Amino acid sequence: MKALTKETLRSINNLPLNKYASIYADIEKETVVQIEQFGLPFEKRPEAFELENRLTELEDCGAVLRNNRKSIVSNGKISSACEACQTGTGSYTSFVSLKCHRDCYFCFNKNQDNYQFYLNNQKNVIEELETLFASGTMLTHLALTGGEPLLHPDEVLSFFQKANDDDPQIHTRLYTAGDLLTEEMLAGLKAAGLNEIRFSIKMEDSPQKQKHILAKIKLAQGYIPDVMVEMPVIPGTEAEMKELLLSLEELGIFGINLLEFCFPLGNAAAFREEGLKLKNPPYDIYYNFWYAGGLAIAESERLCLELVQFSIDNNFKMGVHYCSLENKFTGQIYQQNHDQVLDGTYSFSQTDYYFKTAKVFGRDKKAVRKVLDKKGVPYTENIEYDFLQFPPDAMPFLRNREVDIVISSNVVEMDSDGKSIREVHLELAETKDYKTIQEPYSKEKVNQF
Template sequence: MLLQQQHIESNRREYGLQYDLLTFANPEQLIAANSERKELLRWLGLHAAFGYADTKVNCSGLSPGCRCCGDGSWSCLFINGHCNGQCFYCPTSQDDHDGPPVTNGLAFASPEEYAAYVAALGFSGVSISGGEPLLTPGLTIDYLTAVRKRCGDSVHLWMYTNGTMLTADLCNRLRDAGLNEIRFDLGAVRYNLKKLRLAVGCIPTVTVEIPAVPEDEALLRLKMVEMAEAGVNHLNLHQMRLTPYNFAPLTERGYTFIHGEKVTLLESELCALRSVRFGLEQGIALPVNYCSFPYKRRFQHAAARRRAALTVCAGAEAVTEAGYLRTLTETGVRYSEAVLLQNPSYRHPFEKITLETGRSLYLERRPRTPELELTVAERSDLEAGCPSGRLVRFERI
């Protein structure tokens, strides 16, 4: 109950006066939704593989890119910040980035520098996102080519697109640049598969990745059959969430919101779970994966922390599952976080990393706790891999 109240207070701070415009689920709605959700999860538990602390549903047929993400070995490069789509559910601004491509707050104006970064940190997967990457096709292809040239076949390359700018010639150029997988947001084109069909047989893996839009559920069921017949390899459904950028269109549609670490849509998760079940019940030859917001929040954030921590970990330190650096002392334990930066803040200890291109990056160690005194029992439990309650958030995902 305390955690729920913390979430409510955090969400209220994020939206300020607009918070009172949101319609949250009432007790009766929550009881009904939880009952349906419980039954869906019970059925899916018998017929589908769950993974990642049960935050992903139907994991037996994940795309290669999704497996890289789950392993925590994925870098996503935002090639531009402009999009020609008008998706009401888009959670981010699409008109405010005119600078160089960025990933995790690091800008890379040179394709070769980004490729060197990928190699230095040992990523096994790289995706190109936006904006819309095909608004700048030459730039997108330059970065794909550089990573493939530097890393060879050790890296799986994929790209997100709404497909509106795709042509047969561009498909061939993307393939020749080393693209392994292409992901279409068909919601941007009302689920029209015309441009997607250009990629089938050209790009090795064709995936559809869309939010689970509640009012489109019946249409989605029809399109799942069409996707399978068209040669789509994977369908990823995301849970819709509220952000300051999509606040107006989402509230205008009368959705029911629920509290968590962020505000999400009650109807979206139920739509996604029903769609996964439908695909399995009907025997549709299309793996459907539900990627929940808790998965994104917990596993993707932990992966970013862990990647930096492994680079700087030394001596008696250990990197926890949650991606923090753990330092045991004679009397207790303390946790810190490694953060990769373009320039040091000079507020915390840091180490310089020099890429093979000569570019310098900085790993800064930021304390996340003071030294926490441990009882004999707590130390014993921690060393046995069973951290006490107050340590769990730093130890477990």
């Protein structure tokens, strides 16, 4: 697929298509202007092929490219909780409160719903669990995060004990900064059946403080089956991060999740002081995503990929997983779309979980309509925007036609008025996208795109 940029549109002599695509170009432009109001500038937009080339190099070195190339694993060793996060199915994360004893300048908890309330008040996480189990919700992965969960040690132990008592097959994990962790707490977590613990190491901490956390990590290995580190990767910390990776590999932990560093839409001055800029473009697809983490910082992804390469070059046994901001979005799209039934012109994509449909505009409609009628392919016509819409699986029937086919990505939204379909992205199909299908055309193929 080819992005419908201004440059691409200049080469297309189809006025209705150009006008329609311009709607989305304007939305993206307006979004960028709004984002700039938060006070942090964008980087100069890099060439798209730079990232693709880097990912291909990593794949050639043995890295596993997951979730439509949004999640990169050095050696295939990844937490099952990360795998579940891809679709969100069976996965649930909660918190006792959003209170924290640390004050990270990049923390995005202020973006959470009811932040001020949960800063000073606690959830009844046991009651929350009981409600989940009583509802028949199928859970495979369960987590507690914060704030700092270990500010509430009794509630944490009760939560994981309750989960283990009700269903010991559920994979459980705990997020913590680590400095409040004690051996007594670890013994309690072990007794409660905790499967995984994830430590957050702060690169702004002193070397002594980091050594203290590394000692806690080593201690945890005697109690918890899978010990991990999960942390954002800040541009400019390459040497420190490589040293940390070597230390973690020496400890023999399960793995580390390298998170794309994000701007939480506030505290811009602190980011400017560090010389940081926003990643450009801010999104692959512009949509109202639920994830509260903010916007990706430029150069964090490049460094994350460099660290994955470093781990491969040094034959690390621990898994080194790059989790991009885009990787955080796929569970939402899957949950909104996967169980919806739309008309025969839409196909649920098993690749990115959007509903796809193909469109031709203006003068291209006549030739395409003739082929679709002959093959018995369903289609709809939009008079206002002058296009025909049909299932992408029918594209091979048009491979010898001189027409411009646009692939549309869509999300199903539910509100008080019922179900609606929101189109969120357009791409121009290229010759290589015209997959071969066997005739006669089968409507059952629609859902296989």
